[in-house]
Amino acid sequence: MPVRTGVIGVGLMGAEHARLLSHAVSGSEVSAVFDVDTQRAETAAASSDSRVLDDPMVLIKDDAVDAVLIASSDDTHEQFVLACLAAGKPVLCEKPLAPDVDGCLRILQAESDAGRQLVSVGFMRRYDPGYGELKDALRGGALGRALLMHCVHRNSAAPGQSSATLISGSAVHEIDTARWLLDEELLTVTVHRPRASAGSGAMQDPMLLVFASASGVLVDVEVFLNAAYGYDVRCEVVGEAGTVLLDSPAPTSRRVAGQFTRALPADWRSRFAEAYRLELQDWVDGIAAAEPVRGASAWDGYVATEVAGAGIRAFGTGGRQDVVLRDKPALYR
Ligand code: ISE
Secondary structure (H helix, E strand, O other): OOEEEEEEOOOHHHHHHHHHHHHOOOOEEEEEEEOOOHHHHHHHHHHOOOEEOOOHHHHHHOOOOOEEEEOOOHHHHHHHHHHHHHHOOOEEEOOOOOOOHHHHHHHHHHHHHHOOOOEEEOOHHHHOHHHHHHHHHHHHOOOOOEEEEEEEEEOOOOOOOOHHHHHHHHHHHHHHHHHHHHOOOEEEEEEEOOOOOHHHOOOOOOEEEEEEEOOOOEEEEEEEOOOOOOOEEEEEEEEOOOEEEEOOOOOOEEEEOOEEEEOOOOOHHHHOHHHHHHHHHHHHHHHHOOOOOOOEEHHHHHHHHHHHHHHHHHHHHOOOEEOOOOOOOHHHO
């Protein structure tokens, strides 16, 4: 029996998830979709051979929905995740788990009360083959102990973003991947304001964030959302014995008219297409094997929101901010 997923929110990201779950993930089908935009819901249902339900809470409780994927607006995540927990259904929630720490804490409490982990958070870079090679190099000891991480996260455009969402919606990926790669917590953050780009308006763009890990590794993250030239994500881990650099992958290169060029991805959907597919395949396989949380957990989602919040405070004060985490509930130890 395939895992039947209900998708809440079929905009840019949700529509791609629905497409993958119905056409690229084995043992999976889309059972129902919801979106506040009925036309978008109809389009997604038609392309995934599923139904449109006009109430997300009905979708969550539907007997033909085994699991739920949430890709609706950030401010709706908490209510839908809590409803999935109440219904006892595995849920993959796009980042952020909740935009605020209190919302994340309510989810941690509800999942602890349920006594089993059902919540996954969509930090898909953990499934990117390139980031997997960085993790293997660190785990295998080839680099020696990590000393520094240099991260670049450039979007080609960022309509409707703010300095706060630059941190909570974009830098948050580096926050999660740094924790995951280093296998330790980030304890402090400072934020530096370079000269702002012409197109940045009221947003501080680019921005340079510097995190310090528990063992003293410094992680610098440049986020530049109006980079215009393309979508460019890089990560270099510097160890005592060597370095590994993850650059933008390109399937081909061109040598034309004296130029050697490789194409850059247009945005995160093409750059991380394989990561999204692997994330969804692992989620579905885990549900089928009664191990519904194999990727980032609700605890990881809480920590990411907590660290991003410290970054936003550091941006506001111009000084260093400590990251103070709540005690980890027994369910996540
Ligand atoms: C977007 O929301 C994402 O999650 C992408 O992965 C990230 O690269 C982009 O900067 C965000 O706006």
